[in-house]
Amino acid sequence: MRIKQAAQAFALGEVKLLEGPFKHAMETNRRYLLELEPDRLLARFREYAGLEPRAPQYGGWEAESLSGHTLGHYLSACSMMYSSLAEAEFKERVDYITDELELCQNKHGDGYVSGIPRGKEVFHEVASGNIQSKGFDLNGAWAPLYTLHKLFAGLRDAYRLTGNEKALVVERKLADWVEGILAPLSTEQMEEMMICEYGGMNEVLADLYADTNEYKYLTLAEKFWHKLVLDPLAEHVDCLPGKHANTQIPKLIGLAKEYEWTSDEKRRDTAEFFWNSVVHHHSYANGGNSFGEYFGDADSFNDRLGPQTTETCNTYNMLKLTKHLFEWKASAAEADYYERALFNHILASQHPESGGMTYFLSLAMGGHKIFDDKFDDFTCCIGTGMESQASYGSAIYFKGEDQLFVNQFIHSELAWTEKGVTLLQETEYPLDDVIGLKLSCAKPVQFSLNIRYPGWAEQGVSVEINGEPIAVDQSPGSFIAINRLWIDGDLIRVVIPKSLRLEAMADNADRAAIFYGPVLLAGDLGSHDDPHASEYLYAPVLLAKEKPLDTWLEAVPGKSLAFQSKLVGYPRNVELAPFYQMVDRSYTVYWDLFTPDGWAIAEADYRKVMEKMQRLEQCTIDYAQPGEMQPERDHDFKGDSSTRVGMLNRRPFRMAGQGGWFSFDLKVKPENEMMLVVTYTSAQEMPNCEFDVCLNGELLTEVEEGFTEEDKFYNVNFPLPAAALAGAEKVTVTFQGKEGKRIRRVFGLRIVDREQYKQLGVQSDSI
Incomplete structure (x- = not known):
């Protein structure tokens, strides 16, 4: 029997999007689907x-x-x-x-x-007990x-x-x-x-039980309890660091579905603990999560900024889970998170003209959005993007027993057929602070109209009904409940003033994002192909620490939600605009904050680190990140059944068991001297490691010390024989465990121009 829910979403057909950014995004997606x-x-x-x-x-x-x-x-x-x-x-x-x-x-x-190559053969192997997985x-x-x-x-x-x-x-x-x-x-x-x-197999099988009333499908769904992940979560242990994020989220959506048909409180509690862990300890300012597809340590973001932040699939799935939690308890906390992720990730992930979608939504300081090719990539995030851009109406309104919840402020019209009520929501939010709600009904209807009071609304909310102000006794992060007999033509006017605020990283109080109400602001640094983008301090620091925001940010006349920094940007001031509007631009959403005196002290070290990393990138011909799905596929990763992936100090790795092997293909420029740089860790290693590193099947014997990085990472350099590079565009680097021995954790493989690399001038203390 299905649990009793506090709220229920309306059908998509009962909600009509009206003019605004969400309708535009949906129409862009409509054209793509028909193409x-x-x-x-x-x-x-x-x-x-x-x-x-x-x-x-x-x-x-x-x-x-x-x-x-x-x-x-x-x-x-x-x-x-x-x-x-x-x-x-x-x-x-x-x-x-x-x-x-x-x-x-x-x-x-x-x-x-199915359309899976060898699909039936693979599943028959599994049924026979022959089960092998490299991750x-x-x-x-x-x-x-x-x-x-x-x-x-x-x-x-x-x-x-x-x-x-x-x-x-x-x-x-x-x-x-x-x-x-x-x-x-x-x-x-x-x-x-x-x-x-395995995606959300438990979700769809629980749904099939709901559609057929055949209990065997629910039993089958419950077989997908992955003990390695779900047992710790059920005990309120955050086991997420080092785990592939989008592999985990659908499992919890499945648990939510199972709870709704079994009333199993363990499943509900596990899903809620997971949601709270991800939202409050693993999410960036835009509501997204993961770096290079993986969860990091809780509240650890400072060293996890780059082009591979916030995989878009993850947020699509987190919003699905959020809807379930809201339906269980009708809490404004879930609706607030939904707004953050909807405006600042999902809406931001689509190119408004081409309709292309982002795989990762870069939060790199000086980064830009990279949109997948609509007809030649077909990544997971194109697939979930099709659905996200088709379902914006799914979580604007919810209904309860004689209750109507207005969760999101989006220009739209609702047909509440059971009550004979039509609700027209007129707003240009977030460009404007005003939300107008107009009720139409053939006869008077008694119900509670519950309007979200956003958690960020620190300046309060005002509400008028038919021009008369009403008292608002609630606090931010709740619902304003108006229970009355509603009649045809009733007008509700809600004003939610926005203000500027900083949201600091949990692990660095001096690195923060800037919001205006619900909107994440991004500093516009120039075109996405700006030739200066690799220059030092392309993303400026702000000498604004301890200064009130409104003393150094001012609204740009004639532009909605645009602000200009004043006399605090170093080496330049910038204009800020909504992140979701940033298209084909370089930007930053996180800012390093200093006092002028603090910056004078920090600049020398800051410049040294940044210049070192820039020079490293300049001499890099190719880089493969082991343990990340897409980089491994891009570099034709191969390996035996003993290989495993994981994460240490926020960096993914790949290793192999006794006698195991794995390989990557990397690009080279044979006209120059090339060198392979392999990143290892000096942290406690797996025991019994001994292996060879080979180039195109030939053992690499010449080894040099490389530079030491932070967090116990260091590099080993392998000069590549010129004879092996002659006429080659790429090489195969293979790690081969000796008999009975393991391959240690490998955190990175980089092909560099040897002469340029030497100019880094950094040596490690030891190999």
């Missing part, structure tokens, strides 16, 4: 069912062993668009894809359907359960949002096939299998 060709997304589904593809497959991840994941996202996004807009073309696409999936499933004859793969296939989760979710949404009954039939048959695959596995074997990312 995509379903037959190209279906190509491998047909191929692996023994049918001739009707069109060539897309490239990017769709040409790799994750193929098929995008089709699931696309099916969900088209279903959401149809539910929101009632446009027949989206329904036609959903129906066509479902028909094709049914055809492929029938051709297989056993319930199986991101299962028996050589890239996260096949993750891909199946997307297909399950797409079929679920096709059924729920468009009424396609056939989608439920296909989904059930596929679930029955998965049940057969997993039936022979012991708890230990399930645990071994779940080392590989």
Whole structure:
């Protein structure tokens, strides 16, 4: 039996977005979805069912062993668009894809359907007890359960949002096939299998139970309790540091779904603890989390800024989890976080003209947004981006028992059909402080209108009903509840004054982001391809420590939400604007704050560190980050089943077990002297490590000391033989464990120009 919820979201079709940035983003996404060709997304589904593809497959991840994941996202996004807009073309696409999936499933004859290379073979190996994973793969296939989760979710949404009954039939048959695959596995074997990312399999199976009332699907969902992660979280132990972030979040969404159908308080408590840990101890100013896809230590951000901050998939999934928590208790804390992440990450992640989406949303000081290619990348964040940009109406309003919650301030119209009420929300928020709410109803209706009082609203909130002020007794971070008999034409006017504030990093009080109300501000540093972007102090420091914000930031006349720094920027002052508006620009959202005297002392050391790192980047030909999914794929990572990933001092690594091996391909410039720089740690190492480093299969024997870094990291240099580089554009670097010996943790591989590298002039104390 489903739990009693404090609030419930409205259907997408009951909320209409009106003119504003969210409608624009949704319309941009609408055009993109209609540009995509379903037959190209279906190509491998047909191929692996023994049918001739009707069109060539897309490239990017769709040409790799994750193929098929995008089709699931696309099916969900088209279903959401149809539910929101009632446009027949989206329904036609959903129906066509479902028909094709049914055809492929029938051709297989056993319930199986997917676009995964060797998919059926891999799952049969797993069913036989042959389970191998190097962290991101299962028996050589890239996260096949993750891909199946997307297909399950797409079929679920096709059924729920468009009424396609056939989608439920296909989904059930596929679930029955998965049940057969997993039936022979012991708890230990399930645990071994779940080392590989499996998305939200527990979520979609719990949903299938809800749609069919067949208890076996809930039982199957509950098998996906990953003890390695969920047991510590259930004991309120933050085990997230060093773990791949987007692998974990869907597991907790699944627990939330299971709780809603089982009333199991352990699942609810685990999900709530996880949410609080991520939001309050692992999230950046924009509401996003992770660096290079991984969680770091709690409250550790200072050394985790760069182009690979805040993977967009993570925030998509955190917002899904946030909706569940809000529905359980109708707390303004969840609605406040939702606003932060919605405006400052999700809205900020789409190019407003091209419709491209970010994989990582860079928070680097002097960084810029990098948008995936819409037709040749097909990363996970393009898939979740399709859904995010199609579902903005999903969390603006919620309903309870004789209650209506206004959670987000977005120009929109709500049809509350059960009450016969239409609510028109007119606002240019966040450009303006005023929110107007107009009620229309055929007859008077009694209910409590609950308007969010944002936690950031330190200057208070004023509310008028039909021109008459009412007392607001609530505090920031709550709801203003107005319980009365509402009549047709009632007008509510809400004014929420915004103010400037600093939000310091938890681990560095002198590095902070600047907000204006809910809006994260970014300093505009110039074009995204500015040739000066690599120069020292391109992102200025602010000599404004201990000064009130309003004494050194002033509004720019004629520009909404734009501010100019005054006499505090070193070496220059800058204009700040909303982060979500930053497109094709270099920017910074975090600022180092100094007093003038403090900067005079710090500048020498600051300059030395920054110049050293810049010179290192200038002499780098290629860099591979072990232990991060996309960099490893970009460098054609290979390895045996003993390799593992992890994190130490906020940096990911890869290692291998006894006799194990792994390799990376790295670019070179054979006309110059090249050197391989490998980063290790002097922290306590795994025992029994002894291994060779090889170039194109030949042992590298010449070794030099490299420079020592912070946090116990140091480098070892391998000059590369000129003969091995002749005519080559790339080389293969292999780490090979000696018999019975391990490979130690490797934190980075860098190919550098040897002569330029020597100019760094930094030596380590020891190897």
